[in-house]
Amino acid sequence: MSRSDTGKGRGRRIVLWRHGQTAWNLERRFQGSTDIELTETGVNQARRSARLLASLKPDAIISSDLKRAATTADQLASITGHEVTHDSALRETYAGVWQGLTHEEIVERHGEEYAAWKRGEPVRRGGGELETEVADRASPVVLRHADKLPDGGTLVVVSHGGTIRTTIGRLLGLEAHHWEGLGGLSNCSWSVLGEGARGWRLLEHNAGTLPEPVLGDDD
Secondary structure, three states: OOOOOOOOOOOOEEEEEEOOOEHHHHOOEOOOOOOOOEOHHHHHHHHHHHHHHHOOOOOEEEEOOOHHHHHHHHHHHHHHOOOEEEOHHHOOOOOHHHOOOEHHHHHHHOHHHHHHHHOOOOOOHHHOOOHHHHHHHHHHHHHHHHOOOOOOOEEEEEEOHHHHHHHHHHHHOOOHHHHHHHOOOOOOOEEEEEEEOOEEEEEEEEEOOOOOOOOOOOO
């Protein structure tokens, strides 16, 4: 399902927040489902971002169960007092033999596969998951928790760059080969989906500051 029930619950908001920095991020190693912890910088990023996101007064927090996401989520939970619901369906894309390789190693060893993926073709990177399969497991979890929100409520989803991009693409109803056009998220940046009359729409992408109201003819 690509749209929420537009007949009720108008004004709900989903904040998709990428985890903080890890050592493998710095080394440009493909993490996938490998359970890598945050660096000290990553914890500080999460702490700073959590102070900003707490001002949105989220109603619920859900998170990937991988350490880098769970630790990031804990920073927000410690401020808001909400318990974090962990779900393995929010993990990053499993990428088989690509996991642990640097960007350069992937291009050198799996260049054709990498190029096909960048062209938007359905590719099992490293023999792992298709992007559509990631969306199949992650987006229903996000929608299920969003459906529990009160009118005007906010859900924070703490996850990973690839999973967030595919989830946004699915919730916006975009065809899969367009998902790459959304671009990546920096560590501890977030994207915001808002509920409109025709379903979910993208309000902010790769943001590090709080969303501002849209003033003008397109609000």
